[in-house]
Amino acid sequence: MTDFGAGMGLRGRSGIVSLVDACLKQRPDAERPVTMLLGPRGSGASEAHSALMERFGPAYPFAYVNFGGTQTLLPRYALALLARQLERKLPRYGRSHFPLLSLGLLASDQELRMRSLAEGRRAVQRQLDRFQEENEARHGDYLAAFFEVGMGAVGMPEGASAVALAVFQDALRRGRRRLPGRMAGVFGAKLTASAHWYGRHPLTRNQDPMEALVELNLWRHEGDEEEQQRLNRVLFSAFLEDLRRNAARSFMPRSYLMLLDNCHTEYGRRFLDLLIRARHDDTVVTGLACDPLTVVASSNRWLPRWGPATGDAWPWRLRGPDRASPEDWNVHRPTRDSEDTWWYPLRLRDLNLDEVRIRIELQLGSQPDLAPFTRLKPFVHRLTGGLPRAVHQVLGVLRQSGAPAEGGPEQDRWLRTLPDRPLRIGEQTRTLAETALGHLLRGFDDSERAALADYAAARDLSVGTRVLSPGEALFGEVRARWLLAGPETTVPTLHPWLRRLLLWQLARRPDDWDLAHELLAEHFRSERRPVQEMYHLLALERIDEVTDHLLARFPAVPAVQWISEFDAITAAPNRLPADGGPLELLAALAPRRPGPAVDAASVIRGLVTARWVWSDPLGDPAMRLNDMIAGGFTQLAQLRRNDIVALFNEAERYRHWRHPQTAAGGGMS
Numbered sequence: 001m002t003d004f005g006a007g008m009g010l011r012g013r014s015g016i017v018s019l020v021d022a023c024l025k026q027r028p029d030a031e032r033p034v035t036m037l038l039g040p041r042g043s044g045a046s047e048a049h050s051a052l053m054e055r056f057g058p059a060y061p062f063a064y065v066n067f068g069g070t071q072t073l074l075p076r077y078a079l080a081l082l083a084r085q086l087e088r089k090l091p092r093y094g095r096s097h098f099p100l101l102s103l104g105l106l107a108s109d110q111e112l113r114m115r116s117l118a119e120g121r122r123a124v125q126r127q128l129d130r131f132q133e134e135n136e137a138r139h140g141d142y143l144a145a146f147f148e149v150g151m152g153a154v155g156m157p158e159g160a161s162a163v164a165l166a167v168f169q170d171a172l173r174r175g176r177r178r179l180p181g182r183m184a185g186v187f188g189a190k191l192t193a194s195a196h197w198y199g200r201h202p203l204t205r206n207q208d209p210m211e212a213l214v215e216l217n218l219w220r221h222e223g224d225e226e227e228q229q230r231l232n233r234v235l236f237s238a239f240l241e242d243l244r245r246n247a248a249r250s251f252m253p254r255s256y257l258m259l260l261d262n263c264h265t266e267y268g269r270r271f272l273d274l275l276i277r278a279r280h281d282d283t284v285v286t287g288l289a290c291d292p293l294t295v296v297a298s299s300n301r302w303l304p305r306w307g308p309a310t311g312d313a314w315p316w317r318l319r320g321p322d323r324a325s326p327e328d329w330n331v332h333r334p335t336r337d338s339e340d341t342w343w344y345p346l347r348l349r350d351l352n353l354d355e356v357r358i359r360i361e362l363q364l365g366s367q368p369d370l371a372p373f374t375r376l377k378p379f380v381h382r383l384t385g386g387l388p389r390a391v392h393q394v395l396g397v398l399r400q401s402g403a404p405a406e407g408g409p410e411q412d413r414w415l416r417t418l419p420d421r422p423l424r425i426g427e428q429t430r431t432l433a434e435t436a437l438g439h440l441l442r443g444f445d446d447s448e449r450a451a452l453a454d455y456a457a458a459r460d461l462s463v464g465t466r467v468l469s470p471g472e473a474l475f476g477e478v479r480a481r482w483l484l485a486g487p488e489t490t491v492p493t494l495h496p497w498l499r500r501l502l503l504w505q506l507a508r509r510p511d512d513w514d515l516a517h518e519l520l521a522e523h524f525r526s527e528r529r530p531v532q533e534m535y536h537l538l539a540l541e542r543i544d545e546v547t548d549h550l551l552a553r554f555p556a557v558p559a560v561q562w563i564s565e566f567d568a569i570t571a572a573p574n575r576l577p578a579d580g581g582p583l584e585l586l587a588a589l590a591p592r593r594p595g596p597a598v599d600a601a602s603v604i605r606g607l608v609t610a611r612w613v614w615s616d617p618l619g620d621p622a623m624r625l626n627d628m629i630a631g632g633f634t635q636l637a638q639l640r641r642n643d644i645v646a647l648f649n650e651a652e653r654y655r656h657w658r659h660p661q662t663a664a665g666g667g668m669s
Contacts, residue, residue, distance in 0.1 A: 013048045016346065017055055019324040020294060024060055024255045026326065028247035029289035032255070033329045033344030034276060036263075037298040038318065040482040040495060041440055042389025043348040045298035049259045052296060061086045061096060061256045067271065068262025075232045078271050079239050080105060086243075086256050093253050096246040099194045100238035103128075107198075107213040108220040108231060125195075125210060197241065202286065203234050236278035240291040247292040255292045264301035272297060273305060280339045302480040309480040315340050318347040318487065349486060350386030353378065359388075363395055372405040373398050379415065382617040385485075385496035390436060397421045397432050407622055412581035415621040419504045420578075433501050440483065440498050448474055449502075452494075453509075456502035457516035457573070459535070460491040467523045468516055500618075507575035514540060531565050538572040538612060543589065547605040554600060554636075559646035570611040574619065582620040585613050586628075600639050607632035623657060630654040 016037070023032045037045040049064065056062060063085035065078050073081075083098040112127055195209030204212040216234065219227040246252055263272050275295070282288045307313030315334040329344045351359070357377040364370040376398075384390035397403075401421050404411040419433035430438070441449055451471060458464030461478065465471035478484060478494070485493045494502070506513050521536035530549060538546045546569060553562055576585050589609040595602050610628045613619040630651040637647035 013044065013051055013321060013348075015320075015322040015324040016048055016296070017051065019326070020052055020056065020257065020296060022326050023294040024056065024253075024257060026254065028244070028254050028292040030292075030326075031283070031290045031330075032292075032294050032326070033333070034272070034279075034295045034297065034342050035324070035344045035346060037296065037321075037346055037348055038302075038482060039300060039348035040387070040498075041300045041442065042387055043300070043350075043482070044388040045300070045348060046261055047388060048348075049261055049296070049298065052257065052259060056257055059090070059092065061088055061090060061093070061253055062259065063257070064259040064261070066261040067265045067268030073267045073271075075267070075271050075274055076105060076108075076235055078267070079235060082258060083239060083242070086258075090253075092251075094249065094251050096242075096252070096256075098239065098242040100197055100242045101235060103194050103213070104198065104216060104235045104238045108216045108235075111221050112214060112217045128213065197238070198234070201234055201237065202281075203230050203237075232274050233278060233281070236274045237282060240278055240282055240293065241288075243291050243293055244289060253292075255294045258293055258295045260295065260297035262299070263297045264299040264303065268297075268299070269303060269305070272303070276339050276342050279342055284336055300482060302482070309476060316343055316345050318345050320349060321346045322349075347482075347487065351381075351388060351391065352386060353381045356381040356384075356386055356391055359391055360395065364398070369405065370399060372407075373403070375407060376415075376621070378623065379617055379621045383418075383497070383500070387495065387497045389439065390497045393423060393432060393436055394418070396425075397423050400424055409581045409583075412621055412624070413579065413584075416581065416618050417578050418618060419501060433504055436497070437501050437505075440501075444477075452478070453502040453506040454512060454516050456494055456499045456506060457513070457536070457539070458520055459493055459532075461494055462492050463520070463523070464516075467519055503573045510575070513575055531568050534569045535572045538569055538608070539574065541574075541589075543605065543608060544591075547601060547608055550604050550608065551601050554604065554640070559640070559643045563646060563650055566607070566611070570608055571615050572612065574612060574616055576613070576619065582613055582624050585619055586610060586625070589613075598635065600636070603632055603635045603639065607636070626654045626657050 016035070019035065026032065037048055039045060053062065053064065063082040065073070065081055067073060067078075079101060083101055087096050087098065089095045106128055195213055198204055198212040198216065199207045199209040201212070204215055206212045206215050216231055219231040223231065243256060247254060247256075260268065260271065262268055279291060279293075283290045302309040306316075311317070315338070317332070319328065319332065324344070324346055333342075333344070334340045357374075360374050360377050360380065364373050373395075380391060380394050384394060397418065400423065403414050403421075420431050422429050423432045423435045425435065437449070441452070444452070451469065451474060454468050455461055455464035455471060455474075458467070461475060461484065465475045475492075479492065483495055483498055485495050493499070506516070517536040517539045521533050521540070524530075524532040524536065534546045534549050550562070550566060550569070553565060557565075577588070580588070586609055589612075591605065607629065610625045610632065614623065614625040614629060630653075633647050633651035633654070637644040637651065640647065
């Protein structure tokens with residue numbers, strides 16, 4: 001168990017915590033959302049689960065299930081595992097019980113030896129009571145038996161903090177506490193006393209309680225797919241009714257917290273579908289009070305039931321986590337005639353600079369030999385785009401690899417090769433780039449990864465998939481996995497961290513690098529989009545052509561527009577040598593025969609190369625070229641006869657640079 005979440009699980013996720021806090025405090029019958037935390041692998045969903053355990057676990061009944069493991073977790077097993085955890089006794093509340101769910105599981109689990117009621121209802125009841133007693137003698141109560149078949153899914157979220165781990169272990173220890181075998185049978189109430197609920201349920205055909213239980217048994221052991229699904233729906237309805245009855249008793253919690261991790265998997269999707277349908281059937285169709293369940297689920301893929309991953313067919317528009325609240329959900333939720341009304345999709349955002357700073361200081365600041373690396377927070381933020389797992393991985397390399405602690409040329413050269421530095425995780429050691437791409441692109445084969453590296457040459461991924469090779473299916477998969485940059489971008493662009501790593505790999509294939517950028521430059525030339533064309537020519541190191549274009553534009557357009565075009569072009573990726581710092585890289589790009597005088601052409605060429613190197617965090621980790629870029633804009637202002645204020649302002653912006661507080665600024669934007 002790693003400990004990188006310790007003490008910082010709430011940072012950058014406070015809106016989610018506030019939402020859960022508000023839901024837990026609402027009255028038991030209040031309508032609550034099924035909150036979905038959405039984002040790519042490494043965006044912090046598991047960390048958010050850990051933070052919620054840490055914050056609410058000591059005071060509220062909670063349960064956690066991870067659907068992303070190797071264990072097959074049928075809906076009935078997941079329900080039993082969750083219910084068993086929710087039975088935990090807390091000092092403030094009485095113990096919760098799940099007799100309806102337990103009876104439904106018991107009645108459908110073991111095959112009854114009679115298939116009709118001709119032998120008498122009492123015989124059916126005797127068999128079920130005996131099954132219950134046998135399980136209680138062995139496990140303490142019936143739900144505890146499910147820990148043997150499903151315990152592998154009751155793990156901790158990846159990267160959980162030590163505090164959250166302690167809370168969870170305490171919850172499991174107290175939740176699994178049981179009476180000795182003989183005493184359990186004496187003091188435990190017979191589950192069959194709750195059979196009348198099944199006889200009245202809308203999905204069972206038989207109103208007689210015992211006959212309804214036999215019907216459940218037949219569905220499980222001899223039923224077709226439709227009847228198996230009906231059984232699951234009845235069990236979920238029983239679980240929700242148990243929660244209502246628990247919350248209606250004195251000295252009981254108003255709400256229960258359910259944490260569902262990795263719900264993009266087959267069994268995770270099945271569980272969510274059944275939960276949503278059961279709540280909708282009970283609350284909207286049947287008219288019962290809403291169940292007192294606060295659900296936080298996570299998925300790193302778009303769920304198929306929502307329609308195409310573009311979101312065009314889904315009534316929801318993703319919300320950000322910072323201002324999440326029951327009020328925000330109620331304002332934006334679709335009408336209650338649709339099951340979609342229960343979702344609350346929150347797109348996890350990347351960490352801003354201040355949140356990256358706090359994480360670096362918490363992880364490194366307390367260790368004297370690592371404390372100097374806290375000065376690298378702007379570099380780490382620019383490099384990773386603030387993706388939480390990426391920040392953690394970069395800090396792992398800094399901790400393990402003996403990087404020069406003090407800033408200067410030696411550290412710059414070391415950081416230039418950061419993606420190829422080793423990162424040790426457990427028993428395995430791979431480069432940072434291999435580790436990060438292996439995590440982000442899990443499930444993509446080698447050919448798909450190679451194609452994605454080609455497509456990464458294009459800022460607009462949709463253009464890359466059209467121009468370089470047919471890749472609509474791959475583009476759809478990337479979108480469905482939330483691997484595009486956040487919703488604030490105007491074109492579909494790969495997440496900056498993922499794109500940077502893919503381009504790092506593409507640079508190892510120089511012929512493919514040249515071909516991709518040549519094809520893209522030709523495409524934009526044919527569409528008469530010169531800014532985009534120059535972007536790709538610069539990636540090919542055709543600096544003189546880019547300089548000539550910007551020189552011709554300089555007197556022809558307002559200064560503000562020229563600066564915007566200049567920024568877009570010089571954000572181009574590069575494959576410059578990996579063994580030099582910013583000044584060495586800049587020197588290698590200087591013209592072989594510089595002109596005798598300083599003129600607009602020489603100044604613009606110097607600005608192009610300086611800003612191009614600066615735009616790549618690996619090229620200029622400490623942003624040492626700021627003063628050089630500022631000087632270039634000052635010179636341009638002096639060479640221009642009018643409209644010079646914007647140029648002077650740009651010079652001041654670089655001279656007194658403040659890193660943007662949102663997504664990564666500069667570099668392959």
